[in-house]
Amino acid sequence: MNQLANDQISSGRHLSYWLYSEMMLLEFESLNADIETDVVIVGAGIAGLSVAYQLVQSGKKVVVVEDGFVGSGETGRTTAHLTNALDDRYYRLNKVFGEEKAKLIAKSHTDAIDFIEHVVQKENIKCDFTRLNGYLFLHPSDKTESINKEFEAAKNAGIDVEKLQNVPGILNEKGECVEFKNQAQFHPLKYLNGLCKAILDKGGKIYTQTHAKDINGDGIKTGDGFTIKAGYIVVATNAPVNSKYILPMKQFAYRTYVIGAKIKKDSIPMALWWDTGDHNANASIPPYHYVRIQPMNDEFDLLICGGEDHATGLADAEKIAEEQRYKLLENWARERFPMEEVIYHWSGQVMEPIDCMAYIGKNPMDKDNIFIVTGDSGNGMTHGSLAGMLISDLINGKENIYENIYDPSRMKLRGIGVFFKEFVGGLFSYLQNKSSDTIKDISELSKDEGKIFEWQGKKCGIYRDKDDYLHIVDAECTHLKCIIKWNNDEKSWDCPCHGSRFTPDGKVINGPANVDLPHHVEKLDNGF
Ligand SMILES: Cc1cc2nc3c(=O)[nH]c(=O)nc-3n(C[C@H](O)[C@H](O)[C@H](O)COP(=O)(O)OP(=O)(O)OC[C@H]3O[C@@H](n4cnc5c(N)ncnc54)[C@H](O)[C@@H]3O)c2cc1C
Ligand code: FES
Known part of the structure; x- marks a missing residue:
């Protein structure tokens, strides 16, 4: 593994077996010029790379941007069961979608496993499938x-x-x-590696350490100020960084x-x-x-x-x-x-x-050329692969039998009950736990620990590192301003409202937030 800190390689301190066993980061150059393409895809996990793979097969010019490395996100942390035994159970899906649609859902996941097997064979990917x-x-x-x-x-x-x-x-x-x-099962990072090779062979481009800062109907602007002009934009960032209100409220x-x-x-x-x-x-x-x-x-x-x-x-x-x-x-x-x-x-x-199935398709209330994949559930390997087939069909103007089921604009009445239970329960727990994380004096903070502290009338998150430097971040999440909470296991600031996460230095690692927390470092003895 290279010299980077674990939270720069992946979304937390602990690395998965997959990351250790590959012993290399899938790294490409970062974008350093303005460019133009048919389709720009944000996110190099299984969803983004499956979409890219299918689109290059169909002759489209494709660019993938990833702000970490290939597999930095949840695909590098998965357990990679490839299954049509959905964790939300078919007897529940019958109630939410009806029996006919439950059949279609089952078929979509069976198709996704077959798709992976087909790609593995066609591209000769050695990934323990x-x-x-x-x-x-x-x-x-x-x-x-x-x-x-x-x-x-x-x-x-x-x-x-x-x-x-x-x-x-x-x-x-x-x-x-x-x-x-x-x-089925496989080694997810070996599979991603194989997808990358196939995408590059067909003329696709992949840029890592390239953050998509602004996403709009013309393309994206990166954190370094470069633009990618594109006819279609696909956001495959796992959490929906380009949907501030609609999709974060549905999952x-x-x-x-x-x-x-x-x-x-x-x-x-x-x-x-x-x-x-x-x-x-x-x-x-x-x-x-x-x-x-x-x-x-x-x-x-x-x-x-x-x-x-x-x-x-x-x-x-x-x-x-x-x-x-x-x-x-x-x-x-x-x-x-x-x-x-x-x-x-x-x-x-x-x-x-809230209704068990991923959101794959046109981004709701947005330009017609912007697509999204989110709501992976515990079946994101198959949902991400399905996104490859479905979004490439939508972009190529082909009919796809799964379009309505996965439509991100859908609203199922049956799902609303779950929404209220989870929302009210979550809100209650959030309010109950707000104070348990707060300290009145810095001396209460142990090394390698983070807590909320009120400083100069403002709530801050303070992480004290092993060398007694205090890493101070604004405690208001950059998504919708909920107060973040310290995760002492992965050493991250996690937001209880919609799941945004940040490193101890405030760098965003999970959306829907797409902006870092303001950050400042002080030595412990400097006035604290
Ligand atoms: C512990 C665990 C076990 C699981 N087990 C299974 C399983 O057995 N079977 C199964 O089917 N599913 C499983 N899942 C779910 C599955 O792993 C995920 O759903 C899937 O990996 C998500 O893939 P993705 O491509 O959507 O997202 P990711 O792999 O997270 O990829 C998104 C990428 O987008 C990048 N990104 C984010 N924002 C930006 C930005 N603004 N600019 C540029 N890049 C950005 C991220 O760095 C990331 O690399 C599991 C998940 C976990 C966490
Ligand atoms: S307020 Fe929405 S994730 Fe923090």
């Missing part, structure tokens, strides 16, 4: 009939499922499960945690596993466990287990701090898998749309 089965089993807080309901709904939606009387590969997990056949940001533990090679079958989620913690968006195995070396594989989600900035509402969640994951996994020591841990962010 593997077909395998997935198993959905009951969380103790969920009703026993959920497994049956999901089996019937998934079968009805056209998915190849079977009901089993126990869960293959898991110790101590008795009871029925739904087997989802022919799912909620959650943090999710991952551990990677050594497991003796071939000690359990290769598969994907998910439980149905903790309905006591959150009945509308139940946090669930997700597990897979990644081949590592001749002796060991890596068991990758995720879960313990909470609304961004609101970990304290459950009285479990961010950094304590890895231990919970480890305890859960140890009871079920013969794993050895934990050698990786990291966290990431997902955007949960």
Whole structure:
């Protein structure tokens, strides 16, 4: 890995196994001139690069800009299950969208897995792509009939499922499960690497460390003041940096945690596993466990287990701090898998749309040539790949059967209930937690910690580094001015309102904010 600090490489202090195992950053030159193109794409995660890949195949001139490196965002922090077993459950999708549309949704995710497989074969990408089965089993807080309901709904939606009387590969997990056949997994950064090569081979351009500061119908202006004039603009930044009000109000940001533990090679079958989620913690968006195995070396594989989600900035509402969640994951996994020591841990962010499906298409209330991909949910690998097919069809004027389902302007009445529960619950927790993070005197601040402090009549976020420098940022989020909250695990300032995140020095790392927090550094003994 190069000399950069971890929070410059990725969106937090902990790096994922994917970033360590690639041992190189996918870095290109940054933009240093004004240019013109057919399509400019903002964001080099799976969504932006899938759109770029499809568009260069269709003959369009494409430029991708990325303000970090390729895979700096959530694609570098994922667990990369490629699945049509959607985490919002088909029996819920039937209620929100109706059975016919649920069939189309199922098909769209099946198509997305096939798309990835096709690209892997066509471009000869060595990314450990593997077909395998997935198993959905009951969380103790969920009703026993959920497994049956999901089996019937998934079968009805056209998915190849079977009901089993126990869960293959898991110790101590008795009871029925739904087997989802022919799912897949891969190494996400190796896949992105392959996409980049294919895009460049077809004449596409990728610029990293190039921040899209202004995005409008003419193109973009970068943080360094260069312009890219374009006929079409696609914003694939995960959180919607070009939608201040509409899309941030239709989704909620959650943090999710991952551990990677050594497991003796071939000690359990290769598969994907998910439980149905903790309905006591959150009945509308139940946090669930997700597990897979990644081949590592001749002796060991890596068991990758995720879960313990909470609304961004609101970990304290459950009285479990961010950094304590890895231990919970480890305890859960140890009871079920013969794993050895934990050698990786990291966290990431997902955007949960109120009606479960991603927003892919024309950006609402904006110019007709501006497109967006957001609302990835826990299925962003397939949603991002689907964006590749759907947005390239929309730009090329081709019909696409999934256009209406993923239309970012849609408003589902069924989703409104979830919106109010999450919004009111979130607001309540936010107000309750506002003061727990505040200090009256700098002496209350430990090294390597951040807190809110009132200085000269203004709320500031102060991070005290290991050398006693105080990194002071304005505590009002640059999106809609909520007060930020310190995340002591990833060493970032997280906004509880819509999930924007900033480094200790105020640099924006997750939207919808697209502007840094004003920042100032002082030595601790200089008048503090
Ligand atoms: C821990 C975890 C586990 C997950 N597991 C799964 C799973 O098993 N299966 C699954 O399907 N999904 C999973 N997901 C979801 C999935 O990883 C994401 O949905 C997906 O990676 C998002 O891809 P993306 O391209 O939309 O966003 P990103 O990968 O975040 O890419 C967006 C890029 O835009 C850049 N950017 C932002 N703003 C700007 C700007 N103004 N200018 C220039 N560049 C900018 C960012 O630096 C970033 O690189 C998981 C997510 C997490 C966090
Ligand atoms: S993310 Fe909206 S106010 Fe901070």
